[in-house]
Amino acid sequence: MGANGLKHALSIVLCCSVLILAGCKDDGNVVLASADSTGANSGDSETPNNDGSGEDNGDDTSAPTVPVAESRAGRVYDETLTIATNDGGTDDIVLTVMEPAELVAGESYPLILHGHGYGGSRSKTPDAFQQRLRDAGYYLISIDQRGFGETSNTVRVMSPDFEGQDLVGVLDWAENLEGLARRANGKMKVGSYGGSYGGMYQWLLAGADPEERLRVIAPDIAPYDLTYALDPNEVIKSGWVLALVAAGEVPILGLATTGDPSVIVDHVLEQVQRAEGLREDPVIYEAAVRGALTNRIPDAALNLFRYHSLRFFCENEPAGSQDGFTIGVPDPLEVAPGGLHKIDALITQGFRDTLFNFNDAANSYDCLKALGGDVRLLTHQTGHILPASLGTAGLEDPLDPFYAALTLPAFQDAGGSQTCGSLDLYDVTFAWFQEKLQADKGALDAALGIGDKLCLSLAEGDAIATDTIPRGGESFDIAMDTPALSGTLGILGSVLGSATREPLLQTQSFYTAPVGGGVVAGIPHIAITVDQIIDPVGDLLGGILGQEQPGDCAIDALALGCDPIYFLALGKRAAGTARWDLIDDQLTPLRGFGSHDLDMTGIAERLSEGDELGLLIYGFHPQYPVSFSRDLLVPASTINGSVQIPILDPQDYETGV
Template identity: 30%
Template sequence: MQKASLRLFAASTLVSTLLLLSACGGGGGGGSTSSGNDEGNSGGNETPQTALSHRSGNSGVAETQGHFDQIISASDGEDVAFSVFVPNNTEGAPVPLVIHGHGFGLSRIKDFDDPNPVSSFASGDVSGDVSRRLWEEAGYYVISFDQRGFGESSGDITVMDPELDCDNISRMIDWAEQNLPNLGYRDSDPVIGAIGLSYGGGFQTVCSSTDKRFDAIVPMATWSHLPYSLYANQTPKNIWLDLLAVASQGKLAPYLIQGFIEATTTGDISDEIIDELATHGPRAFCQGQMATGLSTADALFIQGSHDVLFNLNEAIENYECWKANGQDTHLLIQRDGHIVPALQTAGSQILFGTDEQLYCDEQVLNTREVAADFLISKLSGSAANFRLPDICFSLAASQQGTTFAEVPRGGQLRELPPSQVIPGGLSSLANLLQNIPLTTLLNTLSALPVETLAVVQQVAAGLADPASLADSADDIVNLLPEELIVQLVAPAQFIPLETMTSAATLAGIPLASLVLDGGNGEDTTLYIGLGRIPAGGGDAKLINDQVLPITGTGSLLVEMIGVSEQVNSGDTLGLMVYGFHPYFLHGAAIAQPTLPTGLAGTIDLPLVQ
């Protein structure tokens, strides 16, 4: 426990600072840019919808704009806190309800004009801006709630447990049906939409599957399968696990705390924890593992190609799942999303980024307007007048983008030249220690046993083999401050695949068919991603900042992480292979014996000319 707490203390300082910095610049521009939702676009439910009506026996009540706070009881006696925004509705007309969910570590919107910087951060992202527009301009009810364990909602944080978190949502909707006099109905069901990013997207996909009263959802930068998000191929994504642990402020359910400790120390999370987390995402509903079945809400998914926490594959899986279930579904790919502090940068926010505009063939779409208009079209019955492409990969930097009817998987097969790669990172750890002044090094690692500290001194002085750090790598990493940990980057091996003869776009999921031999056998762990060397030369750059851990040896068929990138004539594309990577930083990964691993196979690139 002590090792984990030391590491998390370093992350805590960083997160606290970054949250405040993010809050100061979090609003982003909300300017009106034509969304261009006109001819030439697929998608959009063209079935005419019936007009909204009041609940049976209710004739409507004139209401003036305002907001108030409410607390109700959860099934286990905990508090469920939310704020209700009542629109100006002098005629007492029936109107929809939109539910807004906040991100992990934050809390609900209590007042759209609250000057508090953290509150401004919560209400100033895209989902907060859209919620405000729907309340003030569209005249909808809006409820913004504190997720379980955050803000004024009590209880352990259970990370979207269908039985606990979603029961809170259902009880909140029950309350709305009983207490919002102008809540609109269609075919005897309340008309309800939802919006939120990250954790605020997770409640939509999971809880609209347990409670079918949702009509339309806009999940942004969210997950499909938490074991993939946080523990892909049995490799913990420690950079984000540490940050999420800090953001939970010690309120995680006990089994989740145990999982975080296991990830930070041994790197092995118990099967029981993984099995439980697997039920906390839409994949379980899509695959028929949950009794209630999948959501029946129409959906607009928005995801970032550089999002390391919840990558493109998760949004693609969600999109394909909803589409196969018969829902009107759309997927918009932009650049950012969750951004790793110190390793990535994003727009006007530090921990999160969103493109203001999306480029889809000839269309220029405003992200905020598209999200709002999608909900309005679905909830107010004007869907026949709204068009969106099914799938759009937008590249804001070059102001271009491509639309698809299906997400490309591969398409251009390239041979991977046989190569040797080296797992582990003890040499990189030794180099880092050698670059730290000796006095600083000794003070930083003073908690180590005397005999271990002596080995560290020998390695730092270049007098001992880096392999001698193997047994103490975990202890060393857990004592290093975050600003040093982010410097612990192993150089990638770039294996060229193709030099481009014309410009093209990488858009979709690359497929890898690999054969690995030697190394550490089934304990071998490597990290792969696509890379690019620009036509003018220079260092290889990891495309979209994305790497995927692969484990073991033998034949592997891998869906690599989805990409969205413009490539130019003369650029060289290749596979980047890391012996370890700071996204997945724990002692066992670094301390892998540096035994050469043979690598060969093919990479199927989703190249669009």
Template identity: 25%
Template sequence: MGRYLAPVLAGLLLLVLPGAAPAAEFSKKSLAFEVKVGPNGDQDCRIVADLYTPTGATKQDPVPAIMGTNGFGGSKDEFSKLGPSFAQRGYVFFAYSGLGFGNSGCKITLDDPDFDGKAGSQLVSFLGGTKAAEDGTKIDYVETDRPGDPRVGMIGGSYGGQIQFSIAGQDPRMDALVPQITWNDLAYSLTPNNTDLVKGVTYTTPGVSKLDWPTLFTAVGVQQGFQQAIQNQDPSHLGACPNFTDQVCQSLVTSALLGYPREDTLALLRHASVASYIAKIKIPTFLIQGQSDTLFNLNEAVATYKDLFAQGTPVKMLWRSAGHSGGSLGTRENDSTNLEKAYETRLALEWFDFYLRREGDAPALNFSFLRDWALPESGDAAPSVGATPTYPAGTDQQMFLSGTNELVGARDAVKPGTAQFAAVTGAPTGRGNGFTSAPGTADAPGTFATFTGAPLGENLDVVGIPRLTVKLSAPVHAATQGGDPGTKLVLFAKLQDVGPGGATPVLPRDQLSPVRVGDVTKPVTIDLPGISYRFKKGHQLRLVLTTSNAVNRTNNVAGPVTITADPASPNVLTVPKLGAQTGADGSGPSGTTPFSAATGAPAPQPAGSGAPRGTSRSSLPSSRRCVSRRRFTIRLRKAPKGDRHRSAVVTVNGKRARVLRRSKKTGRLRASVVLTGLPKGTFRVRVTIKTAKGRTLRAARTYRTCVPKKRR
């Protein structure tokens, strides 16, 4: 805790926070573009877009740009709030509808670099001033690093997340990425296998087909194709596979029928996945993944993070609450109209401010994770977000399968025994892994085995990917597994929370791990779903292995399955246990809460690695301490030689401050920011200076307010 700054000097700008007011004005213009895509660049497509331009952006005073495109089934209209918000903060925002969606032409190609990536790269050229829209519009007010090379970042979720990799993997002009809730390997996403992993989530034994997500996406894509074909008189969406390429339709159908992906399907899906070209991603990347997501789970983000980290690409990872399967915290997590108010949008803004404008503190290249057991009663959820210097956050803690149904904490406590169940064909049962939770769907008797631990003596906070190594006996499958992949044993592994008094078990975020066992005669290692979850004192951990699930294809071959507990060679469940909290709630970067690094975790990347050259021409007081920052002075650097400061605008969390007085003593501007009276929390202060010659100078920094210590 620090002391208050010295009293504000006479002659300073005095800034008073009134009610909400717009931080800046902007204009919006709808545009259309012709692009050429395909492996040979010979297929014509039309893309529609909206361009949000901040008032005052000119060739003489250019600003950086941010791109965004839609999630699956959406359009450029998804950015009708976020685009203006970034424009009000001094960015050109370029929102467009991806191929096959939202009145853009051609078919859906799953963010494939040869199609979606090439299209996006040509739109970067528009921002760089070298490509015109259909109506002849060209722009020259986006900041450039060299002619035709705009200073540009990109943000978007799901389908709008993967496209960022697809563009950046072939266009070195991209500068910073914020991909949200997206995939690493689309083969894993749609046909997962959580064993036989060769790298990240990429497997060798063909996975287990999901039923619900592919069906949903097919219906949405086809419906939009017919709608656009009729509404826009655009036949490019039609054909044998409406609004999808023929290969996509063929792969979806065969995977659903067979229960696993064929080699041509794996090739198609992986060609459209960053896992296949991760080495080409060299620019700062802020990965955001949702905990409530049975489509693109946390394991996918970890796979991307680890690869980027290993090759030296600056990378930061956040596990937020919301994903494709729910978990929304509303504006407590992200706020498209007031970016500074909620932790996720504030972190994204800080990322772009630094990497596109070199404003504010260098972002910590850390790992952060929402802890839903620590949510504040209201307001910004930032204090409930833990942060460790790198991933992993949790130190491995082992538990052992014992007897017929127990989990024990010590190897010497393992008792011999067997658990027997059966793989069955026919109607699938069992809950978990669906796009909506199905609480009434229970595992059928005889199709599963459970191993339950003793009541916990203290809270156990698990952050990371649990792992199971188990030995199976499945004689029927051992005899058939050498043939078609569909004859191999299919399992589903899940970790449940059992409350006191026989309470109904809870499946954290409805997650489980589908598994197709390559060889049942060898020990099987299974990655369970990544979680950030508290198992409370008095609760019990329960491991479930089942052979059926309601939303996945299951076994094609029936047969008995046995798990044997052997004290000499036990089956092991490893859970990553979160370490100690190392600072006060909300005392970490951007209002998060710091935790100790996991044992054996790699050293962190230096904060701000990969930043552009140059510094801001204004400075703000340090944000390292919180008590002193209820009242502080902004000191702006001198204007460029031959120029002078003309006016200043200061905002706090997007609300504009009112200037009451300006110094006449020096050519430099100062301002007093008073946060007294604001609630405890995190606030981003931004200052924008206009000079007499029309230049714009900017600075920004995030502060944490708190209650000062009482004087003794």
């Protein structure tokens, strides 16, 4: 790609990014997710021994390597560490150390790590939760991750070879903290918390540290697999990709105030060519630019994202090749797959999160649960929320009288609080650390009240508890006798209102809640076939382009007669109304002709008597602003099959959470 082509592509990416983030500023700070949040759960299982030689329940301790010399008030101070990375270079990692409020001679204190969200930076002074931990006798270390805050070099989005080595180096340095608590086996007592990117570092450190020191974690709204999070079912989550690229370059957003967009583009192009000055590494820009141009993320980038995911440490599959970058340098791939140890994990996740959705949390839960640790899963009503919607733009009410004829789909609704029913997840997280690191037995039971059950949030103040993650469920047929619109027609079909969409079968109602209502919660499943409508012109061009059959795209950048893209959702229509609402704003994209047998995105909703459930089909949605089908020869397809919905029986869950 030449300089002019790259400049044009970056213009598109950055302009779209700035527009997406225009409504995301709060006192000058970019806000892409909830505040670094925590969640928690309890349990009386033993904390595993870090050397794998047996169990260490947390009550047994050994003496600190460096005892507290004399009693004194705890300090808050900054530290800069120079740490070697796997490419032969070094990173200067800046962190803030928050000592316990009081250090007492002869006493010992566990360590808790804190990580910020993407585009953020470390806590330089204790916030309310951190001060609570200090007062309870914990060390806190808040870290500027690679490329963010005052830490050097570029953001590679949690590479085991770069950010991973940085994090291992932080623990190596912390070994000599005065009065650091240790388990009976001599390993440090250390826990971690943080949300989003601040959850990803916990997965990475747990998998990349050869000493296996991190055994107690509390990640919130963190992905299991970045390839699924950013490219679900081979459809780029372009709304979020553009937003994240912009969020990682906060200084560039500041240049937008000059009023001359060309200044931004010239600055970015110059820095990318020099491979310096940007927060994000050139590999991230190349993935975004090439994805925007071709409508597909290149294989090298997908392999990079998978290597940077919890999935890599959960599965014993070697990292895929990252060859193929033109302006970016691949990872050295020095860290082996699999080998993840037993961990006590308090996983929290927002059902409204459209970047890292409930399926991410479910897969992380399954992975860590299989390792034998105490693993809990609680949900809430916030997370990564795209900023713009009809409501925030002031358009929904004026259009409401015409809703039956025209409905512009919103990004998504606003998020909620960090609670699951009546459970305050900050309080539960504090209790999690108290029980796991301070041997405060009973702290979790007092804060949680549902034992090791899962907490599924249905709405603000409304939640249920289940023993397992509901998957699949009651089956309903999908019959698409009238074609589903794709491509440019799909954009038109997506803004049509119910009065038009329902006769076109773009909306299919299949269930009405009985007397007393009900609950739908869990991960739906869909098994469908997307069939091509015969098009002699498309068949002819397909043969010329060398396609083996109508569903094969020989050239990704020139898809002709082979590349339908749809966005499926489960919707709820309240009794007596005409409006369909996406449940939890969740979409499931799919791409291509043929059979598709896959999980839909997880949801949780309470139904009132007379509420309808239906399948909504879009050829375009603002959550995926540049990811609709560009295939001009596939204006429509037929879709048939079935969808399995987790409509729960009252005996399957507990209320009153």
